[in-house]
Amino acid sequence: MATILQIETATQVCSAALSKDGKTIAVKELMASNIHAGSLTLFIEEVMGMVGLQFSDLDAVAVSKGPGSYTGLRIGVSTAKGLCFALDKPLIGVDTLQMMAAGFMQSRPEYEGAICSMIDARRMEVFTAVYNAKLDSIVDTSAKIIDEHSFAEELNSGVLMFIGDGAAKCKDVIRHENASFSGANFNSASNMSALAYNAYSHSKFEDVAYFEPFYLKDFVLTTPKKK
Incomplete structure (x- = not known):
């Protein structure tokens, strides 16, 4: 038995969910720019209230660990780590791209092909990985600039x-x-329920003190051009 609080902030979606034994029991989310810092803790409190749980009732906290937005990931991971420190609960890191593939398979359980998860990384670049219908990795996570030849081997297969x-x-x-x-x-905290529960069942926990998001690429600060 495990009740897990789940957090997803890797993209423009700000999402919090609760799961019990791998099944989502509550979710609150919104897709909008620059809302994570002000909305995430409110969403967490709301999902806890939806099912009448106290924070002490949680068995673990799971967070979408990336790749994705630098700022979004920092907010989500910092919040998750803070809760784990305060509550003395284990931390679970869930791969964002695999979580997306899991969400697709939940919506299309009959699908037998491969799934390519893509997060926009500006211009024609994406953070991406490919999975089979069982969510096993076929192509490892990478930052890829897309052209007409991209994924030719997988598409021909x-x-x-x-x-x-x-x-x-x-x-x-x-x-x-x-x-x-x-x-x-498919960037929803509700889509990490089965993955988070599997990690919990096998005691695959992160070191709360040293855990960092998987940024994939270094953050680059740009300065607007003067007019």
């Missing part, structure tokens, strides 16, 4: 479903009979 906010901008570039694109959003 079978059906490949592209998902995530990075997939839409690739639709006009990746033209292959085996390429499909989903416009649905």
Whole structure:
């Protein structure tokens, strides 16, 4: 038995959810720019209130660990670590791209092809990884600049479903009979329930003191051009 608080802030979606034994029992989320800092703790309190739980009732806290937005990941991970320190609960890190693939498979359990999760990284670059229908990794996580030759090997091998906010901008570039694109959003804390429960069941916990998000690329500070 495990009740887990789940946090997802890797993209523009700010999301908090509760799960019990791998099943989502409450979720609160909103897609909007620059809301994570002001909304995340409110969303957490709201989902706890939805099911009448106290923070002491939690068995663990899970957080989407990246890759994704530098600022969003820092807010989510800092909040999760703070809760784990205060409550003396274990911390679970969930791969963001795998979580997205899990969400797609929950919506399409009959699907038997491969899933390419994509997070927009500006211009024609994406953070991406490819999974099979069992959520095993086929292509490791990387930052990839997309062109007409991207994922040629995987596409020639079978059906490949592209998902995530990075997939839409690739639709006009990746033209292959085996390429499909989903416009649905899978960046939700509710989609990490089974993954978080599996990690909890196998005691796969992070070191709360030293855990850092998986940024994939270094943060680059840009200065606006003077007019």
